[in-house]
Amino acid sequence: MSAFVLVVDDNEDNLLIIRDILRTRGFEVQLAHDGPTALQSIEERRPDLVLLDLMMPQMDGFEFLERLRANPRHAALPVILVTARSQDDDLLAGYKGGADYYITKPFTPRQLLHGIGLVLGSGAAD
Numbered sequence: 001m002s003a004f005v006l007v008v009d010d011n012e013d014n015l016l017i018i019r020d021i022l023r024t025r026g027f028e029v030q031l032a033h034d035g036p037t038a039l040q041s042i043e044e045r046r047p048d049l050v051l052l053d054l055m056m057p058q059m060d061g062f063e064f065l066e067r068l069r070a071n072p073r074h075a076a077l078p079v080i081l082v083t084a085r086s087q088d089d090d091l092l093a094g095y096k097g098g099a100d101y102y103i104t105k106p107f108t109p110r111q112l113l114h115g116i117g118l119v120l121g122s123g124a125a126d
């Protein structure tokens with residue numbers, strides 16, 4: 001498969017790690033360092049999936065998700081939270097905000113790909 005994935009994270013290393021994992025599996029990848037840039041990117045070309053960091057300055061992942069879901073065109077766009085925050089409250093807030101899945105940092109490539117496979121409904125994972 002060759003899904004188009006938008007990765008949103010304020011940490012450059014995280015962006016590059018995820019990009020490399022996805023590219024080796026044939027995904028097309030777009031990177032965004034912050035929420036506003038990501039929202040603009042989505043308007044320019046709608047991804048099949050968004051991998052979203054929660055802790056970002058300026059606009060955090062929850063606000064990004066809220067803004068994204070407020071747009072009817074993107075209400076059903078699959079979003080996976082990829083975050084170091086693993087408290088129950090964060091997880092529940094993420095799901096209530098419309099996230100489809102939740103991956104905790106640090107993760108293995110296999111965990112990431114498995115989550116993507118689940119959300120995209122394909123055997124893209126392991």
Ligand SMILES: [Mg+2]
Nearest residue numbers: 010053055056
């Ligand atoms: Mg962050």
